[in-house]
Amino acid sequence: MDIRPERLGSPAFRAAHGVRAAYVIGGMVKGISSVEMVRAAGNAGYLAFFGAGGLRPAAVNEAVAQLSADLGPARPWGVNFLHNPLIPAQEDALAELLLASGVRCIEASAFVRITPALVRYRLSGLEFDGQGRPLPRRRIIAKVSHPDMARRFMEPPPADLVADLRARGLLTAREADAAGEVPLADDVCAEADSGGHTDRRPSFALIPAFLRLRDETARAQPRLPPVRIGAAGGIGAPEAVAAAFVLGADFVLTGSINQCTPEAGTSEAVKDMLAAAQPQDFDMAPAGDLFEIGAKVQVLKRGSLFAARANRLYELYRANAALDDIPAPLLADLEAKTFGRRLDDVWRETEAYYRQAAPEELADIGPKKRMAMIFRWYFIHSQRLAQQGDTAQRVNFQIHCGPAMAACNRWLADTPWADWRQRHVDRLADRLLEGAAQVLAQRYAGLNAD
Template sequence: MTGSAVHSDAEGIHGVLSGLELPCHLVRNGGRLGMCHEPPPGAQVLATAGAMPPQALGDSGFLRRHDVRLPYMAGAMAGGIAGTRLVAALSRAGCLAVFGAAGLPERRIDAALGELARELGDGPYACNLIHSPMAPHLERTVVDLCLRHRVRCVEASAFVQVTPELVRYRLAGLRLDRTGGVCAGHRVIGKVSREETAEMFLRPAPEELVQLLRQQGLVTAEQAELARRVPLSDAVTVESDSGGHTDRRPLAVLLPTLARLRARVAREYGDGMPPVHLGAAGGIGSPHAVAAAFALGADYVVSGSVNQATVEADTSAAVKRLLAGAGIADCVMAPAADMFEQGIQVQVLGRGTMFAARAGLLLRLYHDYGGLDELPEAERRRLEDRVLRRSLERTWEETAAYLKEYHPDWLARAERDPKHKMAMVFRWYLGMTSRWAVSGDADRATDWQVWCGPAMGAFNAWTAGTALAAPGNRRAADVAGHLMRGAAYLTRTGHLRATGVRIPAACADYRLPPP
């Protein structure tokens, strides 16, 4: 296709629109309307849309700060589902991906971060740092490992308050550059769904925590001083209706609200404070969603559920097949393993598994009874036969052994508090269900806990009948590339429509490769 060729047919027009790296023009040439990249001599230009490569979406400052080619991030999936293969594949494709450290033992995190450091060097990647109010030593362990392996970025998730470990990581990377400015060697990306938690990431670290770390010798006097000149985070990801932990807030409401909050906080500090980028997460499963997020003002987008169904995700092939068959209404809410007692829920795949119903039974029993010994015989049999598939005594033995090694204080409490003991036993089931899914344990298939949001169904609908319909063809870098190119295509056609250009129906959407 030559640049000056004018195309009036649907295929030719689609080809011009798809050339995102070049401008496109609607022209009248010899009395005929058509589209081209370069108007031929004598043609009348009626409308123009500039080049729209995918990297032009979002904010170029995000690309520079994180050394990526695309304003695209793959969020962490706990339990190592977002493992080293996924992170490395996206890093090499110029995207920022987060290793899913939450729920993993220290030795696995240590090995994974060492592998990423060797394979990627200074390439872009991050590690998840999840807030652990009931076990703060877990935060300390992850921060220690990130510092040991020189991880330059963490995704801070589920934080409802600023903790010393989060501040320690941020401050340990601060230094003056040659111009007297502050260089933040350790980048923090906060993941939030509420204004109050967003604000703590938009402001500098709390002075009392900074001074505490200074007194403990964990940061230098210079770092403590520089902490006043930078926000706690470099970016804030606005999480709407996502898989796993979610407040299920609509992105179209939440993102503009937090954008206004960011602007207000920025005005307080003036031009001397580095800008905080704003990302959009939850529901990012189609080019339409990506384009909409950028139209709302996002500086970058964050995908989640769709990555769990990719070749590189560290979960079982059977789970990937389940995910590839999910629709947008196939997600349900179920009790969360890590905050079971508080009644916190996570969004999971409902199709093909009984996990949500069985986890709901556990929550009901926990609310209705004071301990395992209070359970009526019928409830006990139902619990042992249909959910645990083992005796309560055996389940407690395994649970106690785990607690003795990793949480001895929880074990001591469980031995004197029947209600807490019940919670620990029920947590055994909730924790194991995600492991059975990852390993593809066929004997426990009806118990699989698969974190998933409606973005998965949107992705499946978009890719139906194309090469990406089959799980074996869903490579993470290809998924990212097509989502971003599709969003750029829709943004370009949107610009043309805004000037009054009628786009033929056959050219309305970006096209995926055929099967």
């Protein structure tokens, strides 16, 4: 049987996004999914998302301007839209920037609730066909792991948020009236055991559940256009790509493996560490942006003490009401080994940032919240160290990654691609799809053999 790589997945997905294959390169924070990565993917006909999370608006604006000039509207590209529960105003500012810049596609990730910024982005500029049916100009791919959130993205935007946006003049009357006729997202990606924010659910359970949820929603609201279902998490080898399509995924989305490419916006030191990763080299740590509620991210453990040190900070936060409750020798140890500076200095830097970015966060601040804000500084610092490649601080590198990286390394071992410098992101996509097509052809041939 001849299976063509570009025919895998949903033809509707390829048509809607103007891509040559049902393969997406997901966004990674702080520009790790760089302009160079998105440009290389777009020129090769793949959809990729710039990693806007954690960047200042000026940096995002510059990246969007570059991509608009380099790729324009004809080639596929988009921007990652990361949920910001700590400073919601930053979501609003990002939506404003993307609307003003004409960005036509976003990847919504790490959302634990639907926010006004998402709804505004989706509904702004609605067009209508000859029968008066709404046609969203802006597409959303939602990357989620919880069925409740998946359902919310499959349904129309919440009516109360739509009404509020209309009252504030951020949507027109016609846009608000048509909101009930479009799903919030065009595509919902089932995020299984992945790097970064993850519930570590297995794809073999998650993808079928999302497909059935999609079908239930379609039966309950037949007027809505159908939502496509993608697969993410654990995809680092051709066999995993093939399995996702056999399970019924309309498209696949890769993340961790793209950090280990020349185009990734992180340091060579990080890429060397990732290229050596094996299946046992990953661990769970608290998520810096969701620190107080105990959300988790998956990180590279080999060569770094970040996971152990971050988990220790969370345990101290849970067990104490204030920094003053922590024994002085333990605080001194944290300053020397984890923070690398006095905690008073950490607080001064943190306070200065919030006075500029979100002064309301400093109002009526109590000792517990102050401790959390100081501890969260370590998560920002450890990401910065990794991207800068400060090898003297390697033990504090925070590298979001999952076991897909190990599968990719094993697949490419003993080939020229074992060197990450050869793993250009577009060619890596080509090879994964070609390999998946070969795997499927071999399996089907085996099933039909006498």
